[in-house]
Amino acid sequence: MVRADFDQRLNVLEREIGMLAEIVGRAVQRAVDALKSRDLDASQRVVHEDDLIAQKRVEIEDRFVDLIATQ
Numbered sequence: 001m002v003r004a005d006f007d008q009r010l011n012v013l014e015r016e017i018g019m020l021a022e023i024v025g026r027a028v029q030r031a032v033d034a035l036k037s038r039d040l041d042a043s044q045r046v047v048h049e050d051d052l053i054a055q056k057r058v059e060i061e062d063r064f065v066d067l068i069a070t071q
Contacts, residue, residue: 009067016060024053 034042
């Protein structure tokens with residue numbers, strides 16, 4: 001793998017981690033709001049979103065492992 005390709009793929013993953021961090025931050029705020037208001041529907045949406053967040057995290061981790069393995 002050419003170093004420029006590695007750097008590009010690493011930058012993409014770094015941006016995706018940043019976006020995921022923003023999504024997690026918003027999810028935490030929604031979870032707190034749902035807890036404070038005792039809103040069951042909002043709580044269930046938070047749980048559903050958490051599944052999507054976990055899926056994205058695994059995808060990013062797998063791509064990082066692949067990137068490292070190819071170096």
